[in-house]
Amino acid sequence: MLRIGLLSVAHLHADGYVGALRDLPGVEFVGFADEDQTRGEAFARQHQTHFYPTYQALLADNIDGVVICSENSRHLLLIELAAAARVGILCEKPLATTLRDAERAVQVCDQAGVVLKTAFPMRFNAPAMEIHNLIMHGGLGTVYAINGTNQGECPHHHRAWFVDPVLAGGGAIADHTVHLADMFRWMLNTEPVEVYAEANHILYANVAPDVETGGIVSLKLADGTIATIDCSWSKPPYYPTWGGLAMDVIGSGGLATMNAFQQNLTVYRHSAGRAAFSGWGSNADRAMLEDFTAALRGEESRGASGVDGLRAVAVVIAAYDSIRTGKPVRL
Amino acid sequence: MTLKIGLIGSGFMGGVHAARWTRLTELGLPVELTACYSLDETTALPLAQRYELTQLSSLEALIATSDVIDVCSPTHLHHDQVIAAARAGKNIVCEKPLARTVQDAAEMVSVCEETGVKLLVGHVVRFFPEYAAAKGIVERGEIGDPAVIRLTRCSFKPQADKPESWFHNYALSGGMMLDLMIHDFDYARWIGGDVTRVFARHTGGRDNSGDYALVTLRHANGALSHVEGGWAYPKPMFRTALEIAGSHGLIEHPASRPNPVNVFLHQKAAGDSPEIAVPGSPLLPEDDPYMVQIRHFYDVLTTEATPRVTARDGLEAVRIALAAIESAETGRPVTL
Numbered sequence: 001m002l003r004i005g006l007l008s009v010a011h012l013h014a015d016g017y018v019g020a021l022r023d024l025p026g027v028e029f030v031g032f033a034d035e036d037q038t039r040g041e042a043f044a045r046q047h048q049t050h051f052y053p054t055y056q057a058l059l060a061d062n063i064d065g066v067v068i069c070s071e072n073s074r075h076l077l078l079i080e081l082a083a084a085a086r087v088g089i090l091c092e093k094p095l096a097t098t099l100r101d102a103e104r105a106v107q108v109c110d111q112a113g114v115v116l117k118t119a120f121p122m123r124f125n126a127p128a129m130e131i132h133n134l135i136m137h138g139g140l141g142t143v144y145a146i147n148g149t150n151q152g153e154c155p156h157h158h159r160a161w162f163v164d165p166v167l168a169g170g171g172a173i174a175d176h177t178v179h180l181a182d183m184f185r186w187m188l189n190t191e192p193v194e195v196y197a198e199a200n201h202i203l204y205a206n207v208a209p210d211v212e213t214g215g216i217v218s219l220k221l222a223d224g225t226i227a228t229i230d231c232s233w234s235k236p237p238y239y240p241t242w243g244g245l246a247m248d249v250i251g252s253g254g255l256a257t258m259n260a261f262q263q264n265l266t267v268y269r270h271s272a273g274r275a276a277f278s279g280w281g282s283n284a285d286r287a288m289l290e291d292f293t294a295a296l297r298g299e300e301s302r303g304a305s306g307v308d309g310l311r312a313v314a315v316v317i318a319a320y321d322s323i324r325t326g327k328p329v330r331l
Numbered sequence: 332m333t334l335k336i337g338l339i340g341s342g343f344m345g346g347v348h349a350a351r352w353t354r355l356t357e358l359g360l361p362v363e364l365t366a367c368y369s370l371d372e373t374t375a376l377p378l379a380q381r382y383e384l385t386q387l388s389s390l391e392a393l394i395a396t397s398d399v400i401d402v403c404s405p406t407h408l409h410h411d412q413v414i415a416a417a418r419a420g421k422n423i424v425c426e427k428p429l430a431r432t433v434q435d436a437a438e439m440v441s442v443c444e445e446t447g448v449k450l451l452v453g454h455v456v457r458f459f460p461e462y463a464a465a466k467g468i469v470e471r472g473e474i475g476d477p478a479v480i481r482l483t484r485c486s487f488k489p490q491a492d493k494p495e496s497w498f499h500n501y502a503l504s505g506g507m508m509l510d511l512m513i514h515d516f517d518y519a520r521w522i523g524g525d526v527t528r529v530f531a532r533h534t535g536g537r538d539n540s541g542d543y544a545l546v547t548l549r550h551a552n553g554a555l556s557h558v559e560g561g562w563a564y565p566k567p568m569f570r571t572a573l574e575i576a577g578s579h580g581l582i583e584h585p586a587s588r589p590n591p592v593n594v595f596l597h598q599k600a601a602g603d604s605p606e607i608a609v610p611g612s613p614l615l616p617e618d619d620p621y622m623v624q625i626r627h628f629y630d631v632l633t634t635e636a637t638p639r640v641t642a643r644d645g646l647e648a649v650r651i652a653l654a655a656i657e658s659a660e661t662g663r664p665v666t667l
Contacts, residue, residue, distance in 0.1 A: 126591075127591035127592045130592045131592060134594060139594065139596075140594075140596075142541070144534040144535055144541035144543055144563065145532075145534050145541070145543045145545060145561075145563075147483075147545060147559050149481075151576075194662075196530050196547070196664065198528070198530070198547050198549050198555050199555075200478060200479075200549075200553045200554065200555055201553070202476050202477075202478035202479075202553055202554065202577075202578050203478045203479070203576060203577075203578060204578075205578065213478070214478045214479045214555055214576070215555075216479075216547045216555055216557050218530060218532055218545060218547055220532060224534070225534070226532035226533070226534050226543075226545055227545070228532075228545045228547070228557060228559075230479065230481065230557055232478070232479045232576060234478065234479045234574075234576030234581065235576075235581065236580055236581050239581070248559075250485075250534075250541065250543050250561060250563045250564075251541070252541055252597075253596055253597060254564070254565045254594065254595045254596035254597045255485075255563070255564050255565065255568070255594075255595045256592065256593065256594045256595070257592070257593045258591065258592050259591050259592075260591070262590070262591040263591055281591070326528075326664060327663070327664070328530075328662060328663065328664075
């Protein structure tokens with residue numbers, strides 16, 4: 001059995017990971033640690049799980065792997081703790097809020113010889129995988145362009161730190177650029193070479209006073225492909241779901257459209273007073289965690305690495321540089 | 332007294348306009364499309380026969396015998412034709428893009444202002460019911476201040492098997508970004524206000540097949556627009572989409588995506604699909620956007636009604652489109 005726990009439950013994905021980890025064969029979910037006592041007690045109650053008094057206590061409990069779900073800017077601290085304890089790591093995205101932190105994260109795990117994976121579940125999303133295969137097998141010919149959206153509601157009411165520029169590393173751009181940036185690299189097997197970005201602060205301006213809430217990131221990739229990422233928090237809080245991720249891929253062979261979260265029922269409940277999407281697609285989070293366990297066992301793993309996480313962070317940092325300077329930024 | 336309309340051009344748009352003017356006459360309005368002047372003999376004759384038009388061999392003759400000149404010629408010809416009509420004191424309807432260059436468009440606007448003639452620009456998207464309805468919702472403040480506007484307009488390459496077509500001559504048409512994307516540049520400006528900065532990436536382009544662009548606009552009030560345009564789809568696809576996220580709400584009008592993954596491939600033989608397409612939805616005849624537009628033109632021409640699209644709007648749309656082309660070519664944002 002692989003013993004796996006969570007380091008911090010600051011990120012709302014921690015909820016889903018508990019269920020998925022408990023469900024995985026060959027895995028024992030041991031519990032979690034969190035420096036926020038109130039948050040930890042509530043999480044322990046909600047999930048009926050063990051709340052370790054400290055991160056070190058959890059790491060010392062014969063652990064094989066941890067999933068880091070802290071605030072973005074605190075990832076590195078926990079990565080360093082886990083690496084020192086020789087425990088494999090799956091880290092929430094974005095890997096870090098600065099390039100230096102992301103590089104350091106990769107470096108310490110390399111030096112300690114521990115697994116470092118970045119939580120990019122889109123690599124395990126079935127519609128995304130189908131498009132990936134289509135492109136890889138030349139079904140679209142030469143890809144010219146990708147028009148990507150990863151929009152959402154403002155996550156402030158899930159966790160307040162998402163709109164804290166220090167803890168989150170920014171707003172919508174820090175939150176929603178990395179998934180598509182990673183997918184472009186993964187699907188096209190190439191690297192972004194230039195980033196231009198525009199941002200604004202009109203949506204959710206009151207509840208997210210200190211960060212950008214709207215953003216368009218424009219990329220050029222080494223193979224010549226052009227792409228955009230709309231990372232805006234442009235879905236209202238009463239939207240039928242949290243948001244979504246979609247892309248149109250234009251190639252010499254034609255067009256492919258992909259919506260990662262379209263496999264859902266539209267449900268109208270008297271109690272909710274509005275429509276809601278109820279997903280029925282395959283569980284990408286579970287598949288990503290399963291892949292992480294394969295990595296922990298030293299088996300083949302196709303999940304995003306620490307370096308993949310670093311490359312996506314570089315796009316975010318370049319986007320902020322571009323906004324500050326008003327110019328395209330070379331990577 | 333019947334308002335006599337003289338048509339310049341007998342191509343795709345000439346036919347579209349001719350059908351709608353004729354319909355106005357059938358509806359009993361005192362307006363008649365009477366004559367046509369075209370450089371393209373092969374399309375001019377059938378059009379003239381179909382709508383019983385006098386085929387004139389000179390622009391001067393058309394202007395002399397018409398009350399209103401409807402310019403449906405290739406883009407690069409608009410400037411001289413509009414100026415000639417304006418100098419003769421004739422009101423003008425002009426297809427989009429207003430002109431091939433900003434300088435041309437600015438001159439057309441100022442000559443029309445000097446001579447006091449009306450210059451109505453065919454930015455028909457403002458007359459498509461879903462686009463007009465979305466504008467109304469924004470105008471009434473129902474979704475607050477627009478923040479992020481997303482517009483899509485993609486189809487196959489028009490007249491791809493006619494390389495001699497003016498569409499494919501960048502010097503004449505300005506290419507996809509000026510000819511097609513200008514619709515959404517204009518619409519973005521209608522919703523988000525004046526544009527201050529443009530950044531564009533363009534792939535494929537003037538000669539090869541993957542003619543496609545992704546453009547970011549920054550508006551003076553801080554709103555952003557993302558405009559997608561392309562002539563890169565397989566025939567006979569034509570998709571449009573709009574999304575307007577505001578401080579207090581959201582409007583979505585998605586391109587239809589019935590499945591999580593859809594693949595549309597270029598076919599070797601596309602059969603009898605048309606050479607040029609326009610997007611459409613099933614509508615009653617009176618709601619046909621081209622009909623609504625021509626009817627609106629008629630109202631503006633015959634009354635003091637305010638045009639939905641001003642000549643300056645036409646000029647600004649050209650300015651944005653050419654800034655996008657410049658940005659795509661230089662790789663730099665262009666400040667307006």
